[in-house]
Amino acid sequence: MKSYMKDTKGKSKNNNDTDQKIFNSLKTKSDSNQFIRLYNALSRYVGEFNIDKVVEEIFGKEKPHWAEDLINNVPGLRAGILSESDMSILNSIKEKINNSVIVRIEMSFKPSDQFIDKVINIIKNTYNSSISNVSGENSTNFMLDIHVKEGFEPGAVFYIKGNILDLRLRRIVTSYLLSHNVVERYL
Amino acid sequence: MSLKDTYRQSFIDVVEKNREIGFVEEINHPIVSIKGLPRAVCNEVVYFESGCIGMVTSLSNRNLQVLLFANESVKVGEKVARSGDVFRVPVGEGLLGQVITPLGTSMYQNKVIPGIEEYRATDSIPLPINLRERVQSPLETGVSLVDMLIPLGKGQRELIIGDGNTGKTAFVLQSILRQAQLGTICIYAAIAKKKSSIKKAEQLFERHKIKDNTIIVGSGSSDPIASVYLTPYVAMTVAEYFRDKGRDVLLILDDLSTHAKYYREMSLISRKFPGRDSYPGDVFFIHARLLERAGNFNINGKKSSITCLPVASSIEGDITGYIQTNLMSITDGHIFFDNAIFKEGRRPAINYFLSVTRVGRQTQNSIRWGINRELSSFLTLHNKTERFIHFGAEINEGIKSTLEMGKKVYKFLEQGSEDVYSANIQVILFTLLWIGVLDDEKIQDYRTKAQVLYDKDNTFKNKIDELINSSGDFNNLLGKVSASYKDLINYIEEGSA
Numbered sequence: 001m002k003s004y005m006k007d008t009k010g011k012s013k014n015n016n017d018t019d020q021k022i023f024n025s026l027k028t029k030s031d032s033n034q035f036i037r038l039y040n041a042l043s044r045y046v047g048e049f050n051i052d053k054v055v056e057e058i059f060g061k062e063k064p065h066w067a068e069d070l071i072n073n074v075p076g077l078r079a080g081i082l083s084e085s086d087m088s089i090l091n092s093i094k095e096k097i098n099n100s101v102i103v104r105i106e107m108s109f110k111p112s113d114q115f116i117d118k119v120i121n122i123i124k125n126t127y128n129s130s131i132s133n134v135s136g137e138n139s140t141n142f143m144l145d146i147h148v149k150e151g152f153e154p155g156a157v158f159y160i161k162g163n164i165l166d167l168r169l170r171r172i173v174t175s176y177l178l179s180h181n182v183v184e185r186y187l
Numbered sequence: 188m189s190l191k192d193t194y195r196q197s198f199i200d201v202v203e204k205n206r207e208i209g210f211v212e213e214i215n216h217p218i219v220s221i222k223g224l225p226r227a228v229c230n231e232v233v234y235f236e237s238g239c240i241g242m243v244t245s246l247s248n249r250n251l252q253v254l255l256f257a258n259e260s261v262k263v264g265e266k267v268a269r270s271g272d273v274f275r276v277p278v279g280e281g282l283l284g285q286v287i288t289p290l291g292t293s294m295y296q297n298k299v300i301p302g303i304e305e306y307r308a309t310d311s312i313p314l315p316i317n318l319r320e321r322v323q324s325p326l327e328t329g330v331s332l333v334d335m336l337i338p339l340g341k342g343q344r345e346l347i348i349g350d351g352n353t354g355k356t357a358f359v360l361q362s363i364l365r366q367a368q369l370g371t372i373c374i375y376a377a378i379a380k381k382k383s384s385i386k387k388a389e390q391l392f393e394r395h396k397i398k399d400n401t402i403i404v405g406s407g408s409s410d411p412i413a414s415v416y417l418t419p420y421v422a423m424t425v426a427e428y429f430r431d432k433g434r435d436v437l438l439i440l441d442d443l444s445t446h447a448k449y450y451r452e453m454s455l456i457s458r459k460f461p462g463r464d465s466y467p468g469d470v471f472f473i474h475a476r477l478l479e480r481a482g483n484f485n486i487n488g489k490k491s492s493i494t495c496l497p498v499a500s501s502i503e504g505d506i507t508g509y510i511q512t513n514l515m516s517i518t519d520g521h522i523f524f525d526n527a528i529f530k531e532g533r534r535p536a537i538n539y540f541l542s543v544t545r546v547g548r549q550t551q552n553s554i555r556w557g558i559n560r561e562l563s564s565f566l567t568l569h570n571k572t573e574r575f576i577h578f579g580a581e582i583n584e585g586i587k588s589t590l591e592m593g594k595k596v597y598k599f600l601e602q603g604s605e606d607v608y609s610a611n612i613q614v615i616l617f618t619l620l621w622i623g624v625l626d627d628e629k630i631q632d633y634r635t636k637a638q639v640l641y642d643k644d645n646t647f648k649n650k651i652d653e654l655i656n657s658s659g660d661f662n663n664l665l666g667k668v669s670a671s672y673k674d675l676i677n678y679i680e681e682g683s684a
Contacts, residue, residue: 104210162223164206 018073019092023100025066027116029145032097034064039090048080065113100141101127104159108152116144123160190292191238198234202268209233209251209267217255217412218244218457221267227251230273230310236266242274242413244457252457256290256413276421278428279304283372286389286403289417294385294405307428309420313479320485322519325550326437326494329365329607330358330535332600335558335617336566337522337542340550341435342483342492346514348499348506349524353536355498356384357604358524359439360391362496365607366437367397372429373437376422377405379415379445391605415449423480426493433489438481442498443474447510464509471513478517506541520544534601539566555610557661558617562596569593595620598627599634611651612638615675618661618668624676633676636683644682 026032037058045054055067071077076086103123105111111119123142155168177183188196202208209223219241224233231243233253239261241253255261276291281302286294293300322340339345347355363373377385385405392398404422406414419440426436440446447470454467462468474497481495497518499511504526506515515521520543529536551559572589576582582590599620602608608616616634619625625633640647654671658664668675 159208159210159223162207162209162225164202164208166206 019089019096022066022070022073022089023093023096023141025069026093026097027113027120027144029102029143031064031066032100032143034059035066035070035093035097038067038070039094042082042090050080051077096141097143100143101161102143102145104145104147105156106147106149106152106159107156108149108154110148111146116146119144127160194234194240195236195238197240197270198236198238198266198268201234201270202266205269205271207269209269211235211261211263211265211267212250214260214263215456216260217257218453219253219255219261220250221253222250224251224267224269227269228273230308232270232272232274233267234270235261236268237261241267243269254413254416254453256411258409258411273308273310274417275306275308276424277303277305278307278425282402282425283400284398284402286385286405287421288410289404289406289414289421291421294403305428307424309417309424311424311427311480313476314482314484314486318484318486320483320490321549322483322546323550324492325547325555325610327365327369327610328358328362329368329609330361330602331608331613331617332535332537332539332602333358333522334610334613335555335562335600336539337520337537337544338547338551338555338559339494339544340483340547341494342481343520343544343546344478344481344495344497344518345544345547346499346518346521347496347524348501348511348514348521349536350501350504350526353524353526353529354534354604355500355524356441358522358535358537359441359496359498360388361602361604361607363392363401363437363439364395364397364605365609367392367395367400368607370400371435371437372426373397373401373439374422374426375401375403375405375439375441376419377403377441378418378443379406379408379410379449380441382407395605412449412453415446416453419443419446419477423477423493423495427480430484430491430493431486433491435491436493438493438495440477440495440497442500443514444499444501444508444510447474466509470510471517474510474514475517478514519546533597534604539563540570553660554614554655554658554664557664558614561621561661562617565589565592565596569596595625595627595630599630601631606635606638608634608638609641611655612641614655614664615651615668618664619672619675622665622669622672624672633679637679640679640682647678647682650678 026035038055041054041058042049051071055063074086074089076082105119120142127142128140153168153170155170155172157168158165207224207226209221209227211219212222213220221233227233227243227246229243229246233241233243235241239255239257239259241255243251244254245252253267276289277300279302281300285300287300288294320342322342324341326339326341326343328334328339333339347359349355359375363375367373375388377388385403385407389398389403392401402425404418404425406418422438422440426438429436447466450470450473451466455461455465459467478495478497481493483492484490497514499514501508501511506523523538523541524536525538525541526536528538548556548559569589569592572586573593576586576590599617612634616625616630616637619633620630641651654667655664658667
């Protein structure tokens with residue numbers, strides 16, 4: 001009995017790690033939407049399926065970047081039949097998506113993957129450290145909702161939980177010049 | 188710059204000022220769910236990126252609900268910014284003579300209202316009891332039946348109730364006519380009325396040259412629900428402005444049963460739990476907190492009052508409806524307009540026996556009190572007698588005279604929808620009727636002539652006033668008028684000739 005409990009605990013911990021790992025690869029809101037589309041399609045399947053065909057049916061030839069991670073980490077997907085533990089991983093990812101905080105970013109260009117990773121890490125570290133300092137809450141997951149706007153000034157504007165962080169270059173430079181009284185000191 | 192552009196600019200300004208943003212998550216027009224705006228408070232005004240405005244109505248952990256002040260809807264995902272201030276309306280002397288919307292703008296397109304002095308929150312706390320006083324001065328409505336039998340006092344809240352098209356609005360407009368003539372500030376809140384009805388009310392005030400003492404706060408039936416919902420609150424806020432200036436205010440809320448229906452619609456859309464007749468649980472509260480703001484006040488020695496006459500519609504004469512009984516319990520009495528009386532052709536169609544005034548009688552002097560007593564007991568007797576003769580009983584002299592007098596009294600109480608009479612003219616004419624020198628053919632004619640004379644002939648006015656003021660009570664007045672009625676009648680006939 002004891003050993004069984006130990007086993008289940010270990011299994012559940014493994015599942016947690018897996019779903020967090022897959023969730024981390026879903027960095028943006030559009031990635032999450034794609035995942036939800038796949039999840040809905042899989043839940044409609046009865047019997048065996050071919051995951052590559054399913055993915056192709058939904059997304060066409062261009063496979064989402066996170067799909068490989070998902071297929072490799074959820075054994076049932078490759079086998080073509082989902083077990084209970086596979087479903088629990090998928091459900092847990094879906095839950096994480098629902099509970100994540102959406103960070104809206106408005107900027108003039110499509111950001112690179114490195115940029116997105118960096119942004120997520122900065123936000124996650126800053127936010128989670130401030131929250132755990134105050135209330136001891138568990139870490140929060142974030143998701144980027146990137147809006148590329150043509151003609152937007154260089155820089156970006158972040159909207160996090162209703163607060164605005166305006167990091168447009170012109171604004172930063174202006175506020176720097178004003179705060180250091182540059183006009184009177186140098187001109 | 189159009190209003191929409193102004194709100195768009197305000198959106199940019201408040202984003203800059205408050206550094207907070209929300210996004211439209213769900214729309215059940217006119218209720219919009221917003222995610223974000225972490226520091227928003229209830230009743231706070233919010234600006235939408237598209238140039239609409241709204242007001243926060245409820246807050247929860249997940250989102251906040253906003254009531255939209257526009258007929259056109261917003262879009263999901265649209266940005267919303269909070270203004271940092273609760274909903275306020277412009278008030279000032281400049282509002283006198285204007286027809287305004289609940290947002291404080293003129294109902295006429297492109298008309299700017301000058302003379303705005305301040306902006307006031309529409310949801311203020313009623314004044315505490317240490318600033319209130321007993322209702323003690325009478326409020327003339329100019330309608331004989333009400334002034335003599337169901338008298339009102341300044342600061343009283345009296346419900347006007349009755350079926351549709353029984354003359355409720357005509358009565359409240361008559362009260363405005365009389366009170367505006369006496370210098371009271373009169374505010375008419377037309378709640379979800381036809382625009383043509385609002386225009387008619389305005390024209391009536393213009394025709395009687397009382398526009399400078401009146402304000403119409405109006406919302407049309409096609410206006411956004413938010414405008415309809417806010418109309419009585421805005422009207423009360425304007426009334427409070429004049430109260431704080433030491434003025435007496437008469438406020439008409441026409442009508443609160445429609446207001447309750449709009450509030451029900453709003454509440455059901457915002458998923459508030461429905462209660463009796465599908466009204467939300469707080470429908471009593473929204474009317475009670477509104478009407479509690481009226482009353483008779485003494486603010487640091489400055490006396491003022493807000494007399495409030497809310498109107499409520501009944502269906503088939505049933506005054507036991509949910510909203511009707513709520514309002515009855517909040518107010519200090521009610522005047523019931525009876526459809527049966529209306530169909531008999533009597534105007535105003537007030538059923539005296541089903542009407543109540545709880546604080547009005549305490550404001551009457553001994554003469555008016557005497558008239559009230561005599562008239563009430565006579566009408567009760569007349570009513571009993573009329574029921575008695577239905578059985579085909581033999582009519583003796585006593586019954587015959589009661590019926591004849593009843594006919595005269597009812598003729599005396601009849602009044603056109605734009606006729607208003609001053610209290611002293613009503614007293615003198617009633618006294619003449621009571622001593623039996625006026626027959627029912629001449630009553631209306633004499634009263635109109637006497638009123639015209641009273642308004643333009645100071646000698647006549649002084650004579651009447653002196654006659655009434657020098658009489659201690661109604662019996663004394665009866666004696667004096669009996670002695671001099673010929674002079675009075677001659678004066679009226681000659682003066683009007």
